[in-house]
Amino acid sequence: MSDLNPTNDVNLFGETRVSSEHPAHSENEGTEGAQGTAAEKPATNSDLSNDMPTATPGNAQGTQGTDHSPLGNEADPCQGEPLPAKVERPGFAVHYTDFLLEDNVTRPAGLWWHGTRQWGGELIQEDIRIADPIEVMAISRDEHGSNFGRQLRFMNAEGEFRQRVLPMRLLSEGGAELRRELLDMGHTHSLSHRAKLADFIMESRPEARIVAATTTGWHDNARAFVLPHRTLGNQDYSFSADAMRHSYFATRGSLEGWRAEVAGRAQGNPILIFCLCVALAGPLIWPARQQAAGGLGFNLRGASSKGKTTGLQAAASVWGSPQFLRPWSATGNGLEALAASQNDTCMVLDELSQASPFEAGNMVYMVANGVGKQRAARTGGIRDAQRWRLMMLSSGERTLASHLSEAGKTTKAGQDARLLDIPATGRRYGAFDDPQGMAPSDFANAIKSATAEHYGHAGIAFIEHLLRCDQDLPRLYHAIMQDPAFSSESDGVASRAAGAFGLLAMAGELATEAGITGWNEGEAMEAVGICFGLWRAERGSLPPEVAAILEGINEFIQRHGDARFGSLYPDSSEPRRTNDRAGFWCDTRAGRVFYFNSAALREAARGYDIRTIAAALESAGWLYEKESGKRSINKKVQGSIQRLYAVLPQELGA
DSSP states (O other): OOOBOGGGOOBSOOOOOOOOSSSOOOTTTTOOSSOTTGGGOOOOGGGOOTTSOBOOTTSOOOOOOSOOSOOBOSSOOOOOOOEEOOOOSSEEEEESSBEEOTTOOEEOSEEEEEEEEEETTEEEEEEEEEESSEEEEEEEEOTTSOSOEEEEEEEOTTSOEEEEEEEGGGGGGGGHHHHHHHHHTTOOBOSTTHHHHHHHHHHOOOSOEEEEESSSEEETTTTEEEETTEEEEOTTEEEBGGGOTTOOBOOBSOHHHHIIIIIHHHTTOHHHHHHHHHHHHGGGTTTTTOOOSEEEEEEEEOOTTSSHHHHHHHHHTTTBOGGGEEESOOOHHHHHHHHHHTTTSEEEEEOGGGSOTTTHHHHHHHHHHTBOOOOBOTTSSBOOOOBOEEEEEEEESSOHHHHHHTTTOOOOHHHHHHEEEEEOSOBTBBTBSOOTTSOHHHHHHHHHHHHHHSBSHHHHHHHHHHHHOOSOHHHHHHHHTTSGGGOOOSSHHHHHHHHHHHHHHHHHHHHHHTTSSOOOTTHHHHHHHHHHHHHHHHHOSSOHHHHHHHHHHHHHHHHHTTTSEEESSOSSSSOOOOTTOOEEEEEETTEEEEEEOHHHHHHHTTTSOHHHHHHHHHHTTOBOOOOTTSSOEEEEETTEEEEEEEEOOOOTTO
């Protein structure tokens, strides 16, 4: 099929008419679709671009755009007389303006079927309007060579052009799902001839090929960064529309306004700089650390109304609108979908206490590990689990451990290692050090207002800088990790945390180098180093797993010391009866020693096995005595030999 010259099409919109089954019909019969707003925007030939051809199946033109963001009302037509259009019969054609056929009747813009049929023994022409203007730009597939689809370019009800990649499976069962998707995005079609819309898409054969990315973030070995409405870098990649809704990646205002009113106000405030660095660090997880999945979370902990949420609002403005900041009140499946939709960026969640205490621990594990639940496919096979890389920034008035205790659960070392608590409200003015001449409440409100006016630009500018950057990012990350501010301790949790804080500092310094933040060189490094110090001071010298075990045992002794422990050497021949015995006690020069039986020790340190508990007691110096090669000791009690653990509690952290 040869393309029709778009200069033959003059007016973009007019009254929509669908041909009837009879050759004689009224001009208004079958009216639908492109009236209203769009009809008020006619165009002249000069407004039509060459990338809007009249297309027919078999040779539908496919072009690879330079941007997948909304294209705007490109035609923006002016009033003019419709001109005759050349059509090939039978076949589909896309007309972007009103046009004339051989009968000199003005027909409105849209996707048309031009055919012939027998009527009364004669061959007559048949012209049917199917839908508003739409064309197939390219054939798409995913990175694994499956899930084929089509990149569509169409006119919505406001007269604006949009591009979306829709999977071909939406065409099954008559294409009802595809039409539903298009209707949701503002594209309308004829109900009488809706089946022909699916035929047009199925039969189109554009030459262009693109990769339909099912997640945001890096693709093509970090040469393309895909966002729901835009691709940065290699334009052969485009976001699939399956999960496009409610991502809240959006832009408003300007980068200059954001730099002055958001990043500028963060200067002199380490907690605010830290929050912005967390938001910027997500795109570095793959190119700098070569980490295929996962990430790390940071929880700003402190009193209410002290500036924690202000920091989260600033972080959300890096990537999108204020709605980019979500509440913790979500199910595990909901949080999994959110993490996958924000791959290689940052997930910002407010108020940890809103999460279910029964699910919060597992959700922290899932987000930080970067892998969703394994699910079965409809056919009985295994569906690919969703994967992601991102940083998570959270806030709450208490720690994860305190929140889990509501459900009778204890925090595990792995959870503490994946959601690092930062005491954020102990600065001079809550979470602020320098409110820049304002009252702290006014300062917070100024930042909140600025994040509603300027957002979404910093993240895009940072990605563009990384795409242009010729630095060896893994080597630069290694150099930052040699800084004394991020020296890691011997245990794995501290080493993991140091690596994450180092990545934040790298993100802040790279953004400063690119002119995105307006900060001084070294300012991000200093602020992140301060927050790393706050985390280390809060954590103490003991690994979190050991600290949790010791705290559980100490609390058990405080609750049950008199009721469930009896004297190891009672004065009377008939000792006092002890219900649900946990063990015995004995006073020594070093203090009172509690001899636990193994069942009570597991009860005190719930969630840990006896070997781990005994090893923690030994490493902390809480074992008063033990047999050679063992961590327990045999004691003769009430005429029988019992194996017990001699625990002498010390000051926690000593």
